[in-house]
Amino acid sequence: MVATVVQLTESKKHIQHTHRVFEDQKKAFRNNPMPSLTERQENLKRLKRVLLSNQERILDAIDRDFSCRSKDESLIAEVMPSIQGINYTLKNLEGWMKPSKRHVSVLFQPASNRVHYQPKGVVGVIVPWNYPLYLAVGPLVASLAAGNRTMIKMSEFTPHTSALFKEIVESAFPEDLVCVINGEADVAADFSSRPFDHLLFTGSTSVGKLVMRAAAENLTPVTLELGGKSPAIVSPDVPMEDAAQRIAFGKALNAGQTCVAPDYVLCPADRVQAFVDEYRNQFAAMYPSLRDNEDYTAIINERQYERLQGYLEDAREKGAELIEINPASENLKDGTRKMPITLALKTTPDMKIMQDEIFGPILPVISYGNLDEAIHYINDRPRPLALYFFGYDKSMQEHVVNQTHSGGMCINDALMHVAQDDLPFGGIGDSGMGHYHGKEGFLTFSHQRAIFSKQKFNSGKFVYAPHGTTAHKMVYKLFIR
Incomplete structure (x- = not known):
């Protein structure tokens, strides 16, 4: 009974903290809605430095959580892909951020079309227990590359790794940029109900359905990385x-x-x-x-x-x-x-x-x-x-x-x-929806904003009312065939 009361008290603290940080991150994003390439690169480099400097502590924490986790497996499947993902993103981010030019039909000339890659805002990430470092860092890299603020809910089943990752993140980033949330399943449930600008969940199909149901209440777009029988x-x-x-x-x-x-x-x-x-x-x-x-x-x-x-x-x-x-x-x-x-x-x-x-x-x-x-x-x-x-x-x-x-x-x-x-990387059907890693991660956490631009000359006036003019008939003859 005492343990239950303590857990409820701790959960309440975690939930209150989640709500406060979410509002802080929303405010911080409004104050800087389009971080520069340099800012994003520095955030990624900071993440890389803190991971490399805490490498041994990370390996030890994961080992303790599993009671025996091969340190070489942790290096191969957690640390190395995390670092390589940062390196690849740093190398390619400038190109990803450039607006892409798109075709304009002669019907709408003179004008230009482009797609502008805009940060979504505050991103939520829910991490499973099986690869607690890589499945936290991978989405974080993509989110930071896209210019977002990020909140990460770690698994309660890896308490040593979750506590250490929180400590590492706090040493590297202000809370209104990146924040780690710990706590039990009730904290995770509340976390998934926040009106994030994007939510990424990695875990089982059954829990994924609950996460998607909670996100639907806020019309929050989701990326679900689930499992299945491969x-x-x-x-x-x-x-x-x-x-x-x-x-x-x-x-x-x-x-x-x-x-x-x-x-x-x-x-x-x-x-x-x-x-x-x-x-x-x-x-x-x-x-x-x-x-x-x-x-x-x-x-x-x-x-x-x-x-x-x-x-x-x-x-x-x-x-x-x-x-x-x-x-x-x-x-x-x-x-x-x-x-x-x-x-x-x-x-x-x-x-x-x-x-x-x-x-x-x-x-x-x-x-x-x-x-x-x-x-x-x-x-x-x-x-x-x-x-x-x-x-x-x-x-x-x-x-x-x-x-x-x-x-x-x-x-x-x-x-x-x-x-x-x-x-x-991503699933299909029961195994998930959406993708991340590399450029797809950048795109997932970016709003691909379509921008149609014209200057002084207005070709559109040829289809304005009143209809039935010679100009209208010519437009129809040229473009409806």
């Missing part, structure tokens, strides 16, 4: 070593707690056993042991661990063949939240692992007869955030590209499309 197709003729190695990497990174992790594998029926054998070999080469291996990440918390164990139990009870890949045959059930990769064969549609996004180290393997059967399987389900195809036949590659939909796609790789600075 498939990996093994072609009939790809060398199995190549496919299994790259899928093993994509699934093992962060112990599968990645929104674009391969969620299930579609494999030719006559190659399933070869895939299982090769996957076991490749995973063991990367992770010869798990329990005390600092390269292998733990499940974030007990709640997520129990959810995943429940998925395995449900699949086992319903007849799945579960193949645990635990190279050193270690006991991982006496206090550690490390989970071995488990391949699931002979799955059925009623199993939870075939209905929900897995978001952990469980990988169903589903057999198919021909490639079109695999494509139909994917297309019969909600559109995924990512799709992976493994095969070197160019005609097969193009067939899969043209016959499927997904937020993004890799051919002969997994996850790496997310790290491409010049590619947009």
Whole structure:
């Protein structure tokens, strides 16, 4: 009871703080609605400096939140793409900010058309727990590049990282430019109800619907980066070593707690056993042991661990063949939240692992007869955030590209499309809406303002009333044909 009262009191403080800062940022934006290129560049450089100077503290904080988070994975998947994203934006921002000239029909000449890229105002960002640094910094970089003020709600499930990120941001930016908000789910709910000029949410589809519903009350535009069941197709003729190695990497990174992790594998029926054998070999080469291996990440918390164990139990009870890949045959059930990769064969549609996004180290393997059967399987389900195809036949590659939909796609790789600075990242359908990263991030957080401009001579007067004149008839004859 005491803990509940304390939590409510803390939540009230966080909510009051959110409201105050939101008003401060709105006021600050009105006072500087079009920051210069130099201002934006300096903000990005400041962010880069503070991230680099706190690198080790960031790695330690994420490690503590997960109980064991591979520091190399944090460098590879959080720090490095954050820094590279800043560098790419700094290099290209001047060009992005330039108004773009557009065509003017002869009907409206003499005049000019241009698109002016204007900051939207105050941007809200809601960050998930699985990549707490990168999924905060990525949207922040895009928002600052576009000239906005930014408020960031960090996840309550990464308390050490969230507290540190707040400290880092406060050391680098005034609160009316960038502010970090912490707190529980009720704080996040209130945060999503603020009338932001744009709101970006990364998380589950179910929570994404709630966020979009709250944003709709304010007509706030949203970018939703959700999840889904991202498939990996093994072609009939790809060398199995190549496919299994790259899928093993994509699934093992962060112990599968990645929104674009391969969620299930579609494999030719006559190659399933070869895939299982090769996957076991490749995973063991990367992770010869798990329990005390600092390269292998733990499940974030007990709640997520129990959810995943429940998925395995449900699949086992319903007849799945579960193949645990635990190279050193270690006991991982006496206090550690490390989970071995488990391949699931002979799955059925009623199993939870075939209905929900897995978001952990469980990988169903589903057999198919021909490639079109695999494509139909994917297309019969909600559109995924990512799709992976493994095969070197160019005609097969193009067939899969043209016959499927997904937020993004890799051919002969997994996850790496997310790290491409010049590619947009985003979902489609149940896996989200909108894009960011690189230029698309700048555009997402900018209002693309159409400006039609004319000077003294007014060609428009030829269509003014009274109608039916010779000039009108000539205009109609020339332009309605």
